[in-house]
Amino acid sequence: MTQTRNLGADLPSQQFENVVIRFAGDSGDGMQITGSQFTHTAALLGNDLATFPDFPAEIRAPAGTQPGVSGFQVRFSSSDIHTPGDRPDVLVAMNPAALAVNIKDLAPGGIVIINTGQFAERDIAKAGLKSNPMTDGTLAGFRKIEIDINDRVKRALEGSPLSPKDIQRCKNFYTLGLMYWLYSRPLDATVVWLKDKFSKKPELAEANIKALTAGFNAGDIHELFQNRYEVAACTTMPPGTYRNITGNEAASIGLVAGAELAGLKVFIGSYPITPASSILEQLASYKHYGVVSFQAEDEIAAICSAIGASYTGYLGVTSTSGPGMALKGEGMGLAVSLELPLVIVDVQRGGPSTGLPTKTEQADLLQAIFGRNSEAPIPVLAAATPSDAFECAVEAVRIAVQYMTPVILLSDGYIANGAEPWRLPEIDKLPRFAVKFLGEVPEGGYLPYARDDKRARPWVKPGTPGLEHRIGGLEKAHLTGHISYDPENHDFMVRMRAAKVAGVRDTIPTPPVVGDAQGDLLVVGWGSTYGSIASAVEITRAKGQRVSRLHLRHLWPLPAGLDEIFARFKAILIPEMNLGQLARLLRSEYPRHDFISYSKVQGQPFKTFELTNKIESILEK
Amino acid sequence: MAETQALTKKDLKSDQDVRWCPGCGDYAILNSAQGILAGLGIPKHKMVFVSGIGCSSRFPYYMNTYGLHSIHGRAPAFATGIKLANPELTVWLVTGDGDGLSIGGNHLAHILRRNVDVKILLFNNEIYGLTKGQYSPTSGIGLKTKTSPMGSVDRPFNPVSFALGCGATFVARTIDTHQKHMEATLLAAAAHKGSALVEIYQNCVIFNDGVFDGVAEKSVRDDKTIDLQPGQPMVFGKARDRGLRVEGFDVRVAPAESADTWRADTPSAGPAFVMSQLDADPTMPRPIGLFRRVAAPIFNEGVHAQVNAAIAKKGAGKLRDLFYTGDMWEVS
Incomplete structure (x- = not known):
């Protein structure tokens, strides 16, 4: 038999450096919640962690089919880790489809926990399988733990006022309870979460907590494992206060923080699109930070409203994914021409066209850099990890306001939905780049397209007496900003905008070479x-x-x-x-x-x- | 303070040469707008003119206020962003039949539906002027243009019906050559709280000259139009001897003394819609004036009320709270 990497009853040690678990089930089985809760608890225990949620674009694809399988992989560790792991050590499969889709990834000798309550012949047929994977050799080389979770949840919730259907919806928390037992994790954080989540429906909170506890206390199942496992807190992470964060959360927080560091408020004009929507959702919840959030009628209106807000003195932000980027192209060109700050967040997904909405890709890079008509240079940066999205968002705001330019921040589906511990920034160590609006006619007169040492033009808020001016997408004369069709002026302005954006290089560091210098x-x-x-x-x-x-x-x-x-x-x-x-x-x-x-x-x-x-x-x- | 000084029309003229064709209806509209805006008691630095693309959209360049000449069809989105970001500003939007009803139809629909406090002037000349004469979404069936050499088979929009369908809270129509009516209409729009759409029949002397002559030309205007004014009897004609009666969903011409009184604030937009559909009937006078004027919640006020309520409830957010929240742990 293949030697297991770090799990298995034949291993005497109960301590592991790191473990990868994948929860897999039907789209309606609550696997994303189960995974998030496990992650949340791991974070509170001080593990380093990385997650990889992987779900279909359909909200509820036909139940029990392979296209409807939703998975959540979490890796938690007592040492520094960079990825959610290549292969799960443990696979939880709630139905035959989930098993069929995921078994090929399981590490040799890994544990597969199977909900046998969902393995009737018709379940196997729904998954499009010709034979029962439990018996046809598919599971050779793995440790198979068979549990009828359907039945166990039913028994655990006997006497519950919930309907049989609702009782079955507690399966994921039963499973989570079992995994908490297996990895010696406390239930507290999830209990608190459930009580809060279902504060208006206490009967649902109670049922889920009961299921969770029953999974944790299922002694007869525990015998099947023979062992419990532990993954200690990670002590090699830099000291500080941490919280668990996804890329979209980090980007949202970074935008608000960046605006604050610039002395501005955020205006987000956005349109729902996978996998960027949660940025709009998060910013809509930051109203007490003065954030004005606007769900526009389309991607174009989203960026245009944000430009309008920037014109007015807000930090205009718009968030989207590839198809939305394509629609925003003309708006970006106008922002280049108006020379107003704007942050465009592109959470990339598989393309072209609608492509793979919930899957990750990095194929918008050239679109971001070059994808506009004419010469329309825009600084582009990209987040490397979920928590890095915070720093990149702050940096995007800095460049936008210091250079009076739109800036594109690239993220992707993997970063957006993936989570990792984020070392919280120390407030006084954050960069400051307060904006100074032009408030009165300067000596020598007001010139809307005069430039500072960064080639940035002055930012004037409408409402400022004496500085009334008109700007638009027609080419502007150098300094005055009046409409100009002069050939020499156009050449000059094209080069000026290019030089301004190229000049951003003066304020960015050379990235370090990690390893040897040669x-x-x-x-x-x-x-x-x-x-x-x-x-x-x-x-x-x-x-x-x-x-x-x-x-x-x-x-x-x-x-x-x-x-x-x-x-x-x-x-x-x-x-x-x-x-x-x-x-x-x-x-x-x-x-x-x-x-x-x-x-x-x-x-x-x-x-x-x-x-x-x-x-x-x-x-x- | 400078703010309190009354403005004159001249104060609102920018230093840019106006570059519309000689004889274009836009000049009269610009002139009327500058006239009524000067009298509103609003300082010019608090006014913003926003436009899209097209002949009409050059308007902001000629106003000595703040101005944003944006991209084709999207002016309502820019105006919404501006008004949301700074509700103190008086925001006017200038668009045309192509800009507002074709490429920008979606945005126009939504700004009206939301009732953003923006005044919208829709210059309707039933043609694409700046691209040199193609049929527009308001061009009549059969109009021969460069892109419809055998006559347009494209059924036109009725801008007033469109706006009413969007749930607009203020919808009016006026005529470029009818200065008095235009100024009164613009003043009513300026006074409205919420989105106000004014369709202005505007003559394009180059590509669609005289398209409105049948109803708007001075010599026939009184007979061929009916001026809808709230609280006033619906009377028309040079001798003011004819009137309109609304019977069910139909409108009939009747002697002036039996004309109905026009109401623009009925619970249903139905009467206004019925009036707007008279355009299709050559035997009926063309309605101008005020089709609809109702009070409704204003989007920008609703948005800011929520921001203020959130601040009142949670306190103004601080950076530290933005980071240090939820479940945290220490690594030492």
Whole structure:
């Protein structure tokens, strides 16, 4: 039998450094809640953690079918981790479809917990399976724990006022209780959450708490495992106060914080789109921070309203995903021409067109940098991890207000929904970049398109006496901002806008090379490939390979110093969840270097082993 | 203080040369707007003119106020953002039949539905002017243009019916050549709390000259139009001898003394809609004036009431609370 990595009854130790669990069930089975609650409790116990929710675009695909399977993977650890793990050590499968979809990922020798209450012949047929995976050899090499969760929940909630159907909806909390027992976790945080969530429906809170407790106390099941496991708190994380955070939460908080650091209030004009909607939702709940949130009639109105708000002196923000980015293109061009601050958050998803709404991808990079008519330069940055979305949002606001420009912040579905511990910032260490609005006619007269040392024009709030002026999308004369069709002026203004955005380079750092300053291979990444790259480089370095890595936060303009860094490595590898967009960009910007593109466009993040294999195959040559 | 000084029409003229075609109806509209705005007692730095793209949308450049000439069809979205961000500003929006009803139809519908406190001037010339003469969403069936050489087969929008269908709280129609009526209509719009849509019949001398002559030309105007004014009998004609009676969903011409009194604030927009549909009947006078004027909750006020209520309830948010909230743990 294959040796299990870190789990199994034959292992004497109950302590593990890290564990990966995947909860999988029907879209209506509450797997996302189950996973989030497990994550929440792990965070409170001080584990480092990373999550990967993976769910279909349909809210409730036909029950029991493979397209309707929803999964949530959580990795929790007593040491620093960068990814939610390549393979689960434990798979919880609530029905045959969930088992069929996920079993191929389970680590050899891993535990699979199966809800046999959902394994009748018709359930197997619904999953499109020709035979019962419990008996047809599918589970060979795994430890199989069979539990009729349907029946157990029914018995645990005997006498409950809930209908049989509602009782069955408590299955996920029974399962969660069982996993809490297995990994020696307390129930408290989830009990508190349930009481709060169902404060208006105490009978539902009570039933779910009962199910949770019953799962935790199911002694006869526990015998099947023979062991309980523990994962200690992570002590290698930098000291500080932490909370668990998803990428969209972090971006939302970062936008409000960034605005505050600029002395502004946020206006978000947005339109619901997966996987960006929760940014609008979160900001709508920040009204007491003075946030004005506006759910517009479409993507175009969303960005246009945000530009209107920026014109008025707010920090205009709009959030979207790829199809919405395409619609916002003309608005972005106007913001470039008006030279007003604006933050556009693009939470990328699989495309083109509607593509894979709930799956992740990094294929909007070139759209973000170049996807507008004419010469319309916009600074672009990308978050690397969920908590990094906070820092990137603050940085996006800084660039927007200091340079009077729209800024695009790229995130993706993996970052948006994934969670990790966030070390809370110390307030007095945050950067400050207070905006100074022009409040009166300056000496020499008011010129709407005069420029400061960053080539930024003055920001004037309508309502300021004496500074009435008109701006628009027609080309403007240098300084006065009047309509101008003069050929020389147009050439001048096109170059001026380009130079202004290129000038952002002066205020961004050269990203550090992690590993040795020179060597055989440099892995260059951007966005959410960060975790997989960091893990793969760690692993290959531990084997003695001369591999280093560099992660780009600023994609446009690119930071200074890259050319020199690239020159110090024999080869440069760029893994991306697209067909090599950064590689293409770097080839054109740094033509004297060769870049090896490694692309994967499956709607799924890179697995660490895929990257380690790639790195090793390059180094073997 | 400068703010309290009364403005003159001249104060509202910007230093930019007006570049509409000689004889364009836009000049008269600009002139009337500057005239009535000067008298509103609002300082010019508190006025913002927003527009989209098209001939009419050059309007903001000629107003010595704040102005934003945006992109095609989207002016309502910019205006909504401006009004939400700073409700203190007086926001006017200038659009045309192509900008407002074709590419921007969606946004126009939604600003009216929401009742954002923005005054909207829709210059209707039933043609695309700035792109040099293609049929528009208000062009009549059969209109021959460069893109409809055999005559348009595209059924037109009725801007007033459209606005009423959107739930607009103020809908009016006036005529570029009828200065007195236009000024009164613009003043009524300015006084309205909420979205106000004024359709202005505007003659394009180059590409659709005389399109409204049949009803709006001075010599026929009194006979061919009926001016709807709340509380006034619906009387028309040079001799003011004819009137309109509403019978069920029908409108009939009757002697002036038996004309009904017009009400623009009925619970249902039905009467206004019935009036707007008279356009299709060449035997009936064309209604102008005030179709609808009702009070309704104003979007920007509702949004800010919620922001204020949240601050009153939770206290003004502080950065520290933004970060240090929910379940946290310490690593030492």
